[in-house]
Amino acid sequence: MTTLERASHLARQAVAALDAALAALPPDLAGGAEATTMAEHFARAAQLAEAGAALYARRAAATEAYRAVGHPDAGTWLARVSGTPLGRAREVLSTAQALSDLPDVERAYRSGKLSGPMAKVIVAAGHCDPTSAPELVEAARDGSFSQVAAEARRVITRSRSEEDQRAREARARARRFCRVSSPEGGGVRIDVFLTSAQGARALALLEREAAAVFDEVRSAGREHEPHERYRADALVRLLCGSARATASDGSDLGRSGPGTHVVVRVEAAALRRGCTEGDETCEISGVGPVSVATARALLGDALFNVVIADGVDVRCVTGTRRTIPTALRVALFERDRTCVVPGCSVSHHLEIDHWRTGYALHGPTNLANLARLCGPHHSMKTNTGWRLDGGPGRWRWTRAGPGSSAFRPERDGPRSRPPPARRRE
Ligand SMILES: [Zn+2]
Incomplete structure (x- = not known):
């Protein structure tokens, strides 16, 4: 038996075993503990199965084996056999192809320790800075997807210079738009693309208003809906001028706190120097990296709280309201951007x-x-x-x-x- 024949035999056995395990699922599973364990087994099997499909598909793509079964390119063939959208199939293939330059990531992916989306963000960061790959693989062991993706984004940002960052901002400025269309199914669709600084300003107001909408839903005892719907209601209120300026508990913290103000985090050294170096960050919370020039320009802006950090320490919070509770709140919001429980990535209604x-x-x-x-x-x-x-x-x-x-x-x-x-x- 060749190695490939043996692998094929094992794969067929594994599929049969999973099939049998699922068929044996009792209709009234009594204990929740067994159900969580079973879900974990199947989730791990799904990761292994996805890696197997991607890595063998990479081989099939390289040898153009898909032509023999009547497909013009590897993406359409994989979409067909896996029953996934074409875009997703192409993404899986290109991740698998990019993995061959990053042995640590490929090893983790091959052993089912990385999901496809996780492998994709690590590959993107690994191509900017290959030394980051082992750390990101390690972070993926305990971290949530959004935590690993945020770290990968930081790696990519660090590999850019201040000039690159300014050029990106100029490109974003040239691309900005607000498109309005009427879909066939009814309703109005608004697609907006803004620069980071514009977006941060607009989002701060939108999120404050969405929180007010959520408060009203909660106090009225109505059923909760996804946050994006509250955002839609909030947008209409803001545009139509019926926004509520105060939070439901009557405190003015909603107005002057970081819920309203945009937080820009920048390292003290980068601010002095005029560009970031090494591990330093310069980013608008919830929006992404900006140039140090933009951060400097926002220092005197009433809407922005510029958090000047030194490593993990918050050194100084600048803004128009310099009261200690506001500075404390800004620092806390900046430090705990998501729920602090390891693995939880909830970032709304904390x-x-x-x-x-x-x-x-x-x-x-x-x-x-x-x-x-x-x-x-x-x-x-x-x-x-x-x-x-x-x-x-x-x-x-x-x-x-x-x-x-x-x-x-x-x-x-x-x-x-x-x-x-x-x-x-
Ligand atoms: Zn949580």
């Missing part, structure tokens, strides 16, 4: 938790004692004995059972905390 010492236990309201959590994780921590430990950059999420001495139901939760302490983005 809640502020006094994670180390609870608010009701007179825990201090300072950067070290605050963390942003999504609603479900906040509720698990408050009510079901899950614990947050470690601190920024090394968060741990562990469960202490009710029998354990580590289980201390907190009084820092939604039930006992006064409303102003439980703020959302």
Whole structure:
């Protein structure tokens, strides 16, 4: 038996085994634990299967074997056999082809440790800076897709010079548009492309208004909808001039905090020098990298809070309102861009938790004692004995059972905390 014949035999056996495992799925699976384990087995099998299909398809593409089965190019052939859209099939193929230059990434992909989309973002970063590939593969082990994609974007940005960045901004400026069309199915479609600075300004207002829409839906007890629909309602309100300026809890933090203001993060050294070097960043939160020249120009802008950082430390927050709570909030929003629970990448409707010492236990309201959590994780921590430990950059999420001495139901939760302490983005 040749190696290829043996591989083919094993693949057929594996497909038959998965088929049998799925056929044996009991209609009334009692324990949730078994269901999560089974879903994990199948998710891993799916990653392996996708890698197998991509790597063999790469070989078939190189030898033009698809012609023998009547297809003009490898993409249409793969789309046909895998039942995926053409664009997706081409993406899978081009990722598999690009992998041959990055052995670490190919090894991880081959062993089912990377999903296709994860491999794609790592390959893009690896081509700008091959030394980043092993670290990104490592980050993909525990990190969520959005965390790895953000890190890959930073690698790509770092490989660009200040001149490249300015040239990109000029190209974006030349491309800007707002297209309006009426789809056949009804409704109005608006597609907008803006420069990073324009987009950041518009998004800040849009997100504040969307949060106000969400507040109203919640207090009216209506069923929740996806965030993009609240954004659509918010856009109409803003354009039609019926925007609510105040948050539903009546505080003005929604207006002056980072929910309204755009946060630009720039390293102190880069700001002085006029360009970034090495690991330094210069980016608008939620929008992406900008040139240091743009960051400098935004320093005096009322809408922008420029966070001047030194590594992970926030050195200075500039803005028109320099009160300590606003600076603290900006720094916290900047540090915890997503829920801090490892692997969770929720970035909307986050809640502020006094994670180390609870608010009701007179825990201090300072950067070290605050963390942003999504609603479900906040509720698990408050009510079901899950614990947050470690601190920024090394968060741990562990469960202490009710029998354990580590289980201390907190009084820092939604039930006992006064409303102003439980703020959302
Ligand atoms: Zn979360």
